[in-house]
Amino acid sequence: MSNPVVAALIARSNALGSDPRNTNYAGGNTSAKGTATDPVTGTDVELLWVKGSGGDLGTLRESGLSALRLDRLRALVGSYPGLEHEDEMVAAFDYCLHGTGGAVPSIDTAMHGLIDAAHVDHLHPDSGIAIATAADGRELTGKIFGQKVVWVPWRRPGFQLGLDIARLKEENPQAIGCILGGHGITAWGNTSEESQANSLWIIHTAENHIAGHGRPEPFGAKLPQRAALPEAQRRAKAAALAPAIRAIASEDKPVVGHFSDAPEVLEFLGSARLEELAALGTSCPDHFLRTKIKPLVLDLDADAGIEACTARLAELHAAYRADYGAYYRRHATDDSPAMRGADPAIVLVPGVGMFSYGANKQTARVAGEFYRNAINVMRGAEALSSYAPIDESEKFGIEYWALEEAKLTRMPKPKALATRIALVTGAASGIGRAIAERLAAEGACVVIADLDADKARDVAASIGGTDVAIGVRVDVTSEDEVAAGVEAALLAFGGLDLVVNNAGLSLSKSLLETTVKDWELQHDVMAKGSFLVSRAAARVLIEQKLGGDIIYISSKNSVFAGPNNIAYSATKADQAHQVRLLAAELGEHGVKVNGINPDGVVRGSGIFAGGWGAKRAAVYGVPEEDLGKFYAQRTLLKREVLPENVANAVFALCSADLSHTTGLHIPVDAGVPAAFLR
Known part of the structure; x- marks a missing residue:
């Protein structure tokens, strides 16, 4: 980064964006003006560097900036045809760009x-938006900031808003910034340090005024019947409700969820004015674009039973969809984009918490963070005045703005397993790890379940952050631990779509050497364990009404009679028949159940490393280090089976290409004639 102006802009952006009190994720933008050498003429040219569309200030890099020639940008003032042509002005920014690369210019470029x-700096701080959405926001601005900050009435982001703010700054030379009605704040300075200081002064002054002059209980009295349940109880209830709530959030298209029981959420849910304020919706454009115009609120007390909650949620969902459809029809014109879906993005459950949804975990989490921002905004506005968000028609105009539609079309095509939530047992090593890594690479959220909790968390961290994978301890022989593992999936990602029964072990012994303890251990882990995991998952899959997949990693030994392998092969045969039985039972719910029969997977295998490999090598009279080669040579293809080969088969079974396949066992053994399926 050679240009010092750009370096200072990135540093300022990161500092402001890293504190959620200053702006929400991907919200707001910053800019700097300076000179650079025109590579064509060799002369200096005056440029504007500004955060591009869709970037995040906290993580902004130079590649996320748009660089525009200021002479050309300013020349657009003379050709601006008025509010009816705002979208054309955004398209015109492309003709002001300097050089190649960089981000797409945002709607706020003109500002x-x-x-x-x-x-x-243009930011979305909770304290600033609280003033911006207060019914008497103009008066409060003068009272709180004096002449240092001016009020700008609500106007949709665009070229005219830039003209408005530029005029107000010229008319108020003493001003360091402005409050944008219904939206946020903008501040400026002659240096990067001055601009940052002015932004922070506005934010902190608003925070301090709200804290020092706001009335207590802005959400109304606390309702004892809606008070937060004890933590363990509310999280258990959240997990119990998660499948039903994801079902209603996914009627139009499947989504991933996020659960929050943050203190400010529980406070809002326990208040007397919950329904009244929630119905007003959010105001800042960034907020309601992620959260939809308003949330769905479960209007039952905290101690309501799961069955009653589920029934009421279904009623409220039908009403929500009808209401959203009416909202769309009230404002849609012939050239409006088609309705994108009528399901809620935010569901509030008193005493329990907030569920938020999106196309992936990050989007769902950010939607929840935005609604927490909205709660803070409502608290501040109601503490000083009354909360008065922008009009419904203005919200519709932004939600269904052609520019937002264009932004959606620029997003990369979803990966094959996007919105799918997977739980893989025995996933801290070998086949299980390879499966988890492949599923995550294809877009799924993954729960790494393993007997070794530390290794499970390490694998999850290596795959990605908690927006992609989490690691949990699950002993599949324990009904309680299996239930806890499924609950972890529900609380982390909002649901469950895909289960891989991979956990296993083996003891290579002859019939006479095999003890009852040996037999019971292997059957407990693989036969009983698979049953427990499949049963717990099936309850979720049925309630979600989204179909799903259950996959068993069985073995060629389920059909192949090898020596000194009685307990292992028998339990694998048990797993193989579970596939057929569950496929027959769960098909009416759209749940596919299939199996995979690998040959011995030596490389990276926890089973083989734990002594099984040495014993099988002894049975076949080969050195242990050559066992993989030995297995390969007895196959038709003469290829060693690797964990990745099994992972590929799992992906194939749960991909759209095999949407009509259930009850199948796929051999992944490089061709073992004795294990051919008949």
Whole structure:
């Protein structure tokens, strides 16, 4: 990063964006004006560097900036045809770009370019939006900030808003920034440090005024019947409700969920004015684009039973969809984009917490964070005045803005397993790890379940952050631990779509050497364990009404009679028949159940490393280090079976290409004639 102006802009952006009190994730933008050498003429040219569309200030890099020529950007003022043509002005920004690469210019580019200041920050702080959405926000702005901050009435982001702010700055030379009605704040400065200091002064002054002058209980009295349940109880209830709530959030298209029982969420859910304030919806465009116009609120007390909650949620969902459809029809015009879906993105459950949904875990989590921002905004506005978000028609205009539609079309095509939530047992090593890594690479969220909790967490961390994978301890022989593992999936990702029964072990012994303890151990882990996991998963899959997949990692030994392997092969045969039985039982719910029969997977296998490999090598009279080669040579293809080969088969079975396949066992053995299925 050679340009010092750009370096200072990135540093300022990261500092402001890393504190959620200053702005929400991917919200707001920053800019700097300076000069650079035109590579064509060799002369200096005046440029605007501004955060591009879709970027995040906290993690902004130079590649996330748009660089525009200021002379061309300012020349657009003379050709601006008015509010009816705002979208055309955004398209015109492309003709102001300097050089190649960089981010797509955002709708706020005009604001940054037209304001007569070298450095500009536009942010979405909760405290600032509280003033911006207060019914008497203009008066509060003067009272709180004096003449240092001016009020800008609500206007949709665009070229005209940039002209408005530029004019107000010119008319108020003493001002360091402005409150944008219904939206956020903008501040400026002659240096990067001054702009950052002015932004923070506005934010902290608003925070302090709300804290010092706000009335207590802005959400109304606390209702004892809606008070937060004890932590263990509310999280158990959240997990119990998660499948039903995901079902209603996914009627139009499947989504991933996030659960939050943060203190501010529970406070809001336990208040007397919950329904009244929630019905007003959010105001900041960034907020309601992620959270939809308003949440669905379960209007039952905290101690309501699961069955009663589920029944009421179904009623409320039908009403929500009808209401959203009416909202769309009230405002849609002939050229409006088609309705994108009528399901809620936020579901509030008193005493329990908030469920938020999106196309992936990060989007779902951020939607929940935005609604927490909205709660803070409502608290601040109600503490000083009354909360008055922008009009419904304005919300519709932004939600169904052609520019937002264009932004959606620029998003990369979803991966094959996007929105799928998987739980893989025995996933801390070998076949299980390879399966988990492949599923995550294809877009799934993955729960790494293993007897070794530390290794499970390590594998999850290596796959990605908690928006991609989590690691949990699960002893599949324990009904309670299996239930806890499924609950972890529900609380982390909102549901469950795909289960891989992979946990296993083996003891290579002859019939006479095999003890009852040996027999019971292997049957407990693989036969009983698979049954427990499949049963717990099936309850979720049925209630979600989204179908799903259950996959068993069985073995060629389920059909192949090898020496000194009585307990292992018998339990694998048990697993193989579970596949057929469950396929027959769960098909009416859209749940596919299939199996995979690998040959011995030596490389990376926890089973083989734990002594099984040495014993099988002894049975076949080969050195243990050559066991993989030995297995390969007895196959038709003369290829060693690797964990990745099994993972590939799992992906195939749960992909759209095999949507009509259930009750099948796929051999992944490089061709063992004795294990051919008949």
